[in-house]
Amino acid sequence: VTDDALSAILLDRLRAHLPRLARDAAPAEHTWLSEAGLDSLRVIELITDLERSLGIAFPDEMLSPDTFRTLGSLRQAVRSLVPVTP
């Protein structure tokens, strides 16, 4: 998958779970996901959705609040799990 395609999938899934993010056409990397509506229940739904959509499994060490703090931290985590083609 290309980096652009991965970003599109990531944003698509985020917007599906975080309606507030849907209003932002190009959310910044430092966007706090909690401020976009990611609460303790939605984060679990988001994780399992991303795992299904991308065919990945977040390792235990990534299942921490730090991974899901900002759009940038989540993008970085997902990139490390999906082979990205240039």
Next chain:
Amino acid sequence: LSTPAQDLGPEWALLERIAVDAPDRSHPADLAQRPGFRWGEFVEQALRHQMLPMAAVELLEGDPPIPLPPHIRALLVEALDVNRERNRVLRAEAGRLSAALHRAGVPHAFTKGIALESTVYAGRGGRLLKDVDVMVAPTDLSRGADVLRSLGLTPGDVDPVSGRIVPLPREHHVRLRLHPDHLPRHARLTAHPVVRWVYVDVACSLTWHGSAWQVPVEPVLARALSLRLPDGPTIPVLAPPDCLTFVALHLFREAWLGQWVELGLDVTLAKFADVVRLCRAHRDALVGGALVRLLEGLGVVEPVAWVFQHLDRALSLDLSRDLALAARASPDFLAAAQRSSAGERRWDGDMRRRLHARDRARLFGTGDGP
């Protein structure tokens, strides 16, 4: 005590009467013998609220005996027999687990049903147990898991049809990694013809991970008392004020966190029955400000007052005043459901109608309106 309104029907009034277990209220026979009493409605609500064995004790063994339709009597007899046997098996499992935790040097205390059924429910089989609940310190969670494994318990759910233990859903694992307030549920298959498996739940928090209300577990465990179970084993249980605090906080967790409603696991009338019975059994140790001083020291007055004020309003009791908790939860807080980054969920604050309702999710809104 005042008589609760019967606007929700005699079936619901009977279930409330059984939950409160107050002899000075209407006799169950008066409610059960109302013309047109719907036993199907009563049994379904009793099942929803995990109170069928409790109802069986009251209706089968009350004095004087209550005339029952034969098929309802047969159902209640069977439900009570099965529950008594399940409780016996789970008591044995608790004894086995406690001995193993002691050998491993893990401080612990049993909580919830296993600690209540032989004490405040007098061992009559009325308290439905689904599992064995035990509390350890957060630093002992991993050693607790080792002990469970050594006893043949494995993380998982039991498929009741195949009788096999199946892995827990991925969501469950993710939730526990993010919110490590207990171990994944462990199960063990038995050779018993009826109680074919047992579940054990190990927790390490009196509230939940990330909660605004945190209670240090170690001092609570240090205050634990020994309880000799009817079949012989002795297990540590929380001291009565800690036990009531935990039972109330657990009820609060189930009722206040909106996610339980969404998962179809909203609070039941049986949980309120636990609180009422604990208060009655240990009244002398709780009144006169004794409980509220403990709660103030732990910083959990507000959530416990939330429970008692709802309890009083739902079941026409006055426990909040007795325990000096009256008006300690604001009307605004009483109608709150969950504070999160997604906003606070709200409901109309009528716990009695909430308990009676079948579609609880419809009672909740977001933002300011009910």
